[in-house]
Amino acid sequence: MDTFEEFLKRVITIAFWLLLLGPVIVLPIILLVLPQFGVPVEVANRFLIALINPLEMLQFIDSLGIGPSSLFFKIAAFPGFTFAALFATLMILYERKLLAKMQNRVGPLYAGRFEGILQPIAELFKLIFKELLTPEKADKPFFWAVPFLAIAVGGAFLALIPLSPEIYIAKSEIGLVIIFAILSFTPLIVLTAGWASANKFSFIGGLRALHQLVSYEIPLILSTIGVVMLSGSLDLMKIVQAQASMWFILPQFIGACVFFVTMIAELERIPFDLPEADSELVAGWYTEYSGMHFGALQLANYIKLYGFSALFTILFLGGWNGPATLPPVAWLFIKMFVVISFILVLRGTNTRIRIDQLIKLGWVYLVPLAFANLFIALAVASLGIA
């Protein structure tokens, strides 16, 4: 039974031989095979040259139409999904370190040379190699669909959030409405997960999540109407420009608080993580998910956290407005960092609240506050302060 070192030695030797023999054997084969598929020869030549010279790679990709300026690159890479996924993994590490520091412990330490920096990647590999269990009586098609739907909703939600005047994926007049339209999918996904995994705990978790998400969408949307009234448009770009003089958090403080609280409820984080209440419901609606399913759900969760904190900064903290010393994107990320830290710190100092207290908080306190916020916005707009 060989130890871990021997296993590692074998993996490295295999990788070494592949890298050595690959270009010598595989590439000529590609060159012979590609023309048969009608790929012109010089395209294959440019691909080979691009492999060696990164600058050449950029032009090659541009010529194929998936360069940095193309829509595919924007969706797939920078402001879109891959960036959000990387940002999410960084946030997972940041949360675990922050939580550890608050609890007098050290947090992930041994993965990666410097203080556990590679912990998310290590976890990703672990989850990839874990077995994907499907409960025997589960409703298989739906059970398998939920992780992808969750990531789809998380990803789609990002498309409409601009990071700076030039960096955006989709610019539309009614960006805010589309975001909330996408977000209203999450209760559906959660319920199908709860029902499809044929487990009593996840069924109850699914019902609770349904109650929580549905009843918290109303204050979520209501609290942003004040912002829309002040900025006069639904387009996130214009909202940020309207905050050039004064951030909306000042006139709209109540709206900002209501939005912040409902945001935590939407994300199912600690004060409101009823569905995943591990003390009585094992793990809520994602009890039965294992391996990369669970990885996908966690990734979707953190992508939504990234999206929501970006939305909060744009709506209330004046997005990328800031003195010119730093590029606008940097200002957005600094403010987002503060918002994210506050959300993560909440996890360290709060207990979970009960489902009926949660619903009561939502209907009895947040909705009236959101309405009151509308009148404040009306007063502020009529007095012409903002």
Place this chain on the structure above:
Amino acid sequence: MEVVDQEGRTLTFSIGPQHPGSGHFRLIVKVDGDFIVDVKPDPGYVHRGAEKMCEERTYIQNIPHLERPVIFDSSGILFPYVLAVEELLGVQAPPRAQYIRIIMAELNRIISHLYWLAIYGIFLGHSTMFMWPMGDRELFIDLAEAIGGTRVTFSYFVPGGVRNDLPPEFKERALKTCAYFEKRLKEYDRIFFSNPMFLKRTQDIGVLKREDAIRLGVTGPNLRASGISSDTRKDEPYSSYQTIKWDIPVRKEGDCYARAMVRFQELFDSMSIIRQALDLIPEGSVKIAMRGQIKGKVGESFARTEAARGTMFYHIISDGATHPYRVKISVPSFRSLCAMPFLLKGNHLADMPAIYWGLDYWPVEADK
């Protein structure tokens, strides 16, 4: 909140032996929507037959076994066994040993309460309140380890006294630890006990009124939280507890919050008891020299002490042999089995962890 068990509306499931919320113990819960309709506790998953084992072993060989039900309060639950055996032998532990026993029992009470507090935190979703007590517990485990030699099960009390004396300069170290921990407890209070979210989850939930508490046979902190000041250390002072002055924390409400606050206050009291014991401790021997096998006189003896969870009680019948004829062990957690269905019925499912662990029920101890 009266919840009636209509046919077809209830969902029965077991918060079972393999569940983060119950430990090695099963609660068969019938739920109607979010309300618990009926609860049937099903203990016995970690039953070791401690009482039958005691009949096969000599008085000394029983000591490591009788610590196993609650390993983090091992001195607390071993105390009455040693007192009962001493009554059988007709001996009395020397005064210094009595004070050392007080110190060990109180150290174990703090360790046990901190373990309870950590699990209570994670049950209510407060992960910081899991990590802090677990970290601070190490302080007191180090102190007890300096005396008892091991970290958890010390096998330190023997009939006739204690096995070894306190290590040198134990007093300074203990006073330093207590001073540090009292500062820490202020932080506990701010982050947990007066945290409004914690109050929402525990106040007037699982209310055990005064006469219900007596009727259902609950003892220890659960009883004191319902307005009855009954503490064995004061009712029937043993091992020179009468020379130590402290007042028992008693609260009227009888809900989960009262139980939590009684235990929180007991942390302070235990530290002040340790300080007083360290001042009052006389010099002298710590153990009556007893060679060879111990034989009890024919007859029986029973003794009770105040363990962390409640009144611990032993009834030993001996027929003059080196083995006890019968050892009846009555543990505090077994008595809170009766109160559990009464408290859980009619509450939300989400209150189950707050009430269940508020009673400080330890499955291994209840199964013995």
Place this chain on the structure above:
Amino acid sequence: MSFFVGFFSALWAGVKQIFKHRYTLRYPEQKLDMLMVNNQKSGGYEFDAKKQVGTAGFKGRHILYMDKCTGCSLCAIACEGIADCIDMVKVDKTFVQNKKSQFPQIDYGRCVFCGFCVDACPFDCLFMTPFYELATTDKRSFVYTPEMLSQYPQLKGEYKFMPDEKSGAHHG
């Protein structure tokens, strides 16, 4: 209003801990200094047979002084009801005070480190050392023969003792 006061004071109590020092004892690199709690010969728990009283010390792996052991197997009898892990084993060397040349062999797969064998030994030849690193990969190597028990154990690997009161579990 008191809700917000309580909420934010709890928040601040949590955030304040970020700047305090850590509890974690990084085990392989740092180890707790169990040795020599009160400078006895064996460093751990000892029992004086004449005075029938022990001296405080860590109850770790045993140490057997074979020059004093007479093979009376009282320790095996004491352990019989508890963990039944001491067997008397023949040793090829001959000792003057041990005619049957049988010595205790301890199976640490079963031992609970209660120390009653040390109490039972009338010749003060079985004590305990503060050595606690007994983990092995197969159960057979848990059994320590008398010769192995008579060598004083050393902590393995390079480590530095928990340097001072500040770090590790000895804080405060």
Place this chain on the structure above:
Amino acid sequence: MSQSIEKEELLLSSIKDKFGDKVSELYVNPKRIKILVDRENILNVATFVRDLGFNQVISAGGTDFPKEDSFVVDYHLISVDHEDLKRIIFNLSTKFPKNEPKTPTLMEVWPSAEYHEQETFEMLGIIFEGHPRMERLLLPEDWNDIPPLRKEFKLPSRLVEHGSS
């Protein structure tokens, strides 16, 4: 330390003149009283003792005496709120032959005795009449041996290793 036992004497005399010869007093020590009652009138003695002030049963256990061919069930009672009774443990015990192991349950008097009696039933096979749940509590479902706390039940592990030692 000779403690005054006149409080215990007072209690005993009040029980004696209420029940006369039905109650036989085993011993009265400082802080310990033990009386023996037979099965028929344990119920009213129990209610009387409870009204005296002993409102909690902290332990109810049985013992098997093969030599006298009898079972003994002991109820240990404490008082939780009466100042002068707090230090006393009152032991109410009853003895009955092994061939008809039945005794009335004291659940009406002290509801908390329910699980103690259920455990005694399971461990010794003593049936408590009137007890709602005379069933298995701690032992595994497939336990088909005799009740384990009876003397004739030998622990298998002890027999194998040590023969007849």
